Amino acid sequence: MYYQFGKVRPHLTTRSVHPENQETPIHFISFIEPVADSLFYRRSHFPYPILTPESFTLKISGSVDHALVFNYSDLLKLPSKSKRVLIECSGNKRAFFKEKVFGEQWENGAMSEGILEGVPLKTFLEYTGIKAGVSEVVFRGRDAGVKNSQYIRFERSLPISRALHPEVMIAYEYNGKPISNKHGFPFRLIVPGWYGMASVKWLNEIFLIKDKFTGPFQTDDYVYYFQNGTSEQVTTNHVNSIIQQPQDKQLVKSGTHEIFGIAWTGSGVVSKVEISFDKGDSWEQAKLKKTPKEHQTVSWSYPMEFKSATEYHISVRATDREGKTQPAEAIWNKKGYGYNAIMQITVKAE
Amino acid sequence: MYYQFGKVRPHLTTRSVHPENQETPIHFISFIEPVADSLFYRRSHFPYPILTPESFTLKISGSVDHALVFNYSDLLKLPSKSKRVLIECSGNKRAFFKEKVFGEQWENGAMSEGILEGVPLKTFLEYTGIKAGVSEVVFRGRDAGVKNSQYIRFERSLPISRALHPEVMIAYEYNGKPISNKHGFPFRLIVPGWYGMASVKWLNEIFLIKDKFTGPFQTDDYVYYFQNGTSEQVTTNHVNSIIQQPQDKQLVKSGTHEIFGIAWTGSGVVSKVEISFDKGDSWEQAKLKKTPKEHQTVSWSYPMEFKSATEYHISVRATDREGKTQPAEAIWNKKGYGYNAIMQITVKAE
Numbered sequence: 001m002y003y004q005f006g007k008v009r010p011h012l013t014t015r016s017v018h019p020e021n022q023e024t025p026i027h028f029i030s031f032i033e034p035v036a037d038s039l040f041y042r043r044s045h046f047p048y049p050i051l052t053p054e055s056f057t058l059k060i061s062g063s064v065d066h067a068l069v070f071n072y073s074d075l076l077k078l079p080s081k082s083k084r085v086l087i088e089c090s091g092n093k094r095a096f097f098k099e100k101v102f103g104e105q106w107e108n109g110a111m112s113e114g115i116l117e118g119v120p121l122k123t124f125l126e127y128t129g130i131k132a133g134v135s136e137v138v139f140r141g142r143d144a145g146v147k148n149s150q151y152i153r154f155e156r157s158l159p160i161s162r163a164l165h166p167e168v169m170i171a172y173e174y175n176g177k178p179i180s181n182k183h184g185f186p187f188r189l190i191v192p193g194w195y196g197m198a199s200v201k202w203l204n205e206i207f208l209i210k211d212k213f214t215g216p217f218q219t220d221d222y223v224y225y226f227q228n229g230t231s232e233q234v235t236t237n238h239v240n241s242i243i244q245q246p247q248d249k250q251l252v253k254s255g256t257h258e259i260f261g262i263a264w265t266g267s268g269v270v271s272k273v274e275i276s277f278d279k280g281d282s283w284e285q286a287k288l289k290k291t292p293k294e295h296q297t298v299s300w301s302y303p304m305e306f307k308s309a310t311e312y313h314i315s316v317r318a319t320d321r322e323g324k325t326q327p328a329e330a331i332w333n334k335k336g337y338g339y340n341a342i343m344q345i346t347v348k349a350e
Numbered sequence: 351m352y353y354q355f356g357k358v359r360p361h362l363t364t365r366s367v368h369p370e371n372q373e374t375p376i377h378f379i380s381f382i383e384p385v386a387d388s389l390f391y392r393r394s395h396f397p398y399p400i401l402t403p404e405s406f407t408l409k410i411s412g413s414v415d416h417a418l419v420f421n422y423s424d425l426l427k428l429p430s431k432s433k434r435v436l437i438e439c440s441g442n443k444r445a446f447f448k449e450k451v452f453g454e455q456w457e458n459g460a461m462s463e464g465i466l467e468g469v470p471l472k473t474f475l476e477y478t479g480i481k482a483g484v485s486e487v488v489f490r491g492r493d494a495g496v497k498n499s500q501y502i503r504f505e506r507s508l509p510i511s512r513a514l515h516p517e518v519m520i521a522y523e524y525n526g527k528p529i530s531n532k533h534g535f536p537f538r539l540i541v542p543g544w545y546g547m548a549s550v551k552w553l554n555e556i557f558l559i560k561d562k563f564t565g566p567f568q569t570d571d572y573v574y575y576f577q578n579g580t581s582e583q584v585t586t587n588h589v590n591s592i593i594q595q596p597q598d599k600q601l602v603k604s605g606t607h608e609i610f611g612i613a614w615t616g617s618g619v620v621s622k623v624e625i626s627f628d629k630g631d632s633w634e635q636a637k638l639k640k641t642p643k644e645h646q647t648v649s650w651s652y653p654m655e656f657k658s659a660t661e662y663h664i665s666v667r668a669t670d671r672e673g674k675t676q677p678a679e680a681i682w683n684k685k686g687y688g689y690n691a692i693m694q695i696t697v698k699a700e
Contacts, residue, residue: 011361011362011363011364012361013361013363013375014361014375014378016377016597016600017377025363027364027366027367028364100599100696101599102599102600102601102698103599103601105597105598105599146603148700247366247455248455249450249451249452249455250366250452251452253496346450346452348452350497350498
């Protein structure tokens with residue numbers, strides 16, 4: 001017997017109302033098809049910004065040879081690229097830290113994947129030129145509000161080396177339609193392989209700088225504060241996986257079921273997904289449903305016979321081509337980023 | 351500063367796809383207005399039954415003087431009653447048992463409240479008569495499937511004394527509209543004050559019996575199996591409450607916020623709701639927003655000033671007129687029913 005997803009209408013699960021933070025229930029993170037824009041997880045820092053004529057312009061200035069303003073129609077005429085990309089919130093799975101941390105209690109669904117179309121950032125910087133000594137590129141969104149008693153806009157930076165990566169783009173379409181209001185219309189920076197905070201929504205201004213950017217979303221939030229007192233900026237998505245079926249504590253009917261889920265990594269591609277029924281003493285390889293691609297999820301499955309009146313402990317771990325593998329326990333950090341411990345569930349056959 | 355529920359579209363959170371089990375996110379259990387049918391929590395034991403001509407009949411037989419079949423139009427002509435009623439799944443809050451149990455991992459939203467209209471069961475039994483020695487009334491729904499290797503229909507019983515309670519009704523309308531397909535169309539038994547499994551959906555047949563009913567949903571499921579080896583049938587809703595705002599682990603802005611939530615009980619009415627900021631050493635009374643009514647939730651609130659960079663531990667407990675109060679720890683039972691421990695959250699002001 002195999003489970004089928006039926007006619008249940010997919011939806012997002014609300015984590016907070018203002019600002020709107022919503023994740024995708026584990027049942028609907030299937031990724032066989034790109035997820036509809038309406039089901040793309042929502043993680044906002046401030047209220048949704050209001051659209052003004054200025055929203056349709058993108059200004060690039062700072063340490064450039066020629067400061068330039070691109071408008072929406074200019075931008076759409078530039079040579080574009082289209083790529084299926086996973087975007088995952090760095091707080092995804094935060095709820096699973098054993099020692100709880102403050103912040104949205106995301107479970108597994110603060111991630112989505114779809115086809116983004118846009119213009120490589122590199123293309124714009126070829127127009128503006130880059131002055132010698134530039135170290136970082138700062139991206140400013142139109143979303144704004146009060147943080148630490150100051151009225152600010154959402155800003156993040158990338159090192160110049162990463163900013164010039166050919167996959168970093170200024171996207172304007174999602175699944176063939178303009179990026180929606182809730183996800184950054186008209187422009188969203190896309191940084192494949194980095195956690196979602198890097199992919200600045202409602203992108204409006206870009207500055208090239210020669211020193212270090214120290215905005216609060218760069219040096220206060222989105223920093224791993226480890227237990228030993230050290231800290232490190234949040235960047236690349238950790239190697240990770242989830243079991244989508246069965247669910248933890250599910251009572252399943254006896255017989256053969258397909259255990260399935262997805263795996264992903266920010267660095268390289270997933271090389272294998274393994275499953276264990278003895279709490280990690282021995283591991284067997286799950287089947288990958290397609291050849292893993294960079295910055296995309298890969299579906300995996302494992303057929304399993306469940307015997308009547310028996311309990312099963314199921315663990316799954318992914319490993320990537322760089323040899324990184326999911327740990328038994330996630331590295332705790334004060335703000336709860338980058339959780340990627342092996343997912344473990346127990347299931348009982350009736 | 352007070353929180354407002356904004357334009358975020360309410361929805362249900364899926365716990366399982368087949369059968370469809372969905373709960374209401376804590377943000378949308380407000381109960382100021384009766385909850386829309388589409389947002390009423392869904393807890394099914396089997397696939398949704400298919401509507402047939404027989405669905406529109408209600409047969410009452412067994413130890414009666416006159417077995418009778420009522421059809422839909424007959425039933426609608428009988429004198430009806432309308433009442434706002436809370437229905438709560440006995441597995442509500444199951445996910446919070448410290449020692450986890452199998453089954454749907456419901457959090458706080460496996461409960462809903464709305465206005466039900468129907469005919470008291472008593473009225474039907476006056477038509478059929480009740481033979482001497484009747485001990486129980488069995489209710490059979492049209493939902494069916496395989497359980498313990500047998501194809502069965504959903505069946506539950508009530509002791510005759512409870513069946514004759516004037517509030518027990520056969521409902522056909524919810525919030526002024528026919529009860530929907532997903533919630534029992536055309537007839538649902540409503541047993542106010544008992545957990546939801548008693549309110550049999552897609553009600554089709556009623557039997558009066560002189561012995562003890564032993565269907566699996568009566569004597570296997572919906573039984574408290576305690577740690578000391580004793581067991582007890584699940585009946586009356588336990589006294590209970592939730593904090594809806596703020597949420598656990600929320601980072602709130604400093605300033606005055608309204609802490610609010612709801613409380614309810616299956617026996618009598620709620621007499622008080624108390625709040626503690628010192629893990630239960632001292633308690634203060636929250637304000638009830640209206641006079642509590644039987645088998646309905648009551649909203650409560652407490653204004654609180656949150657000081658910057660401070661953590662708050664908040665506990666809330668309800669007490670009912672029978673003197674029952676929420677315990678610090680829920681009574682663990684193997685199948686995870688009736689969880690009603692005091693809800694405790696921690697919040698940090700920025």
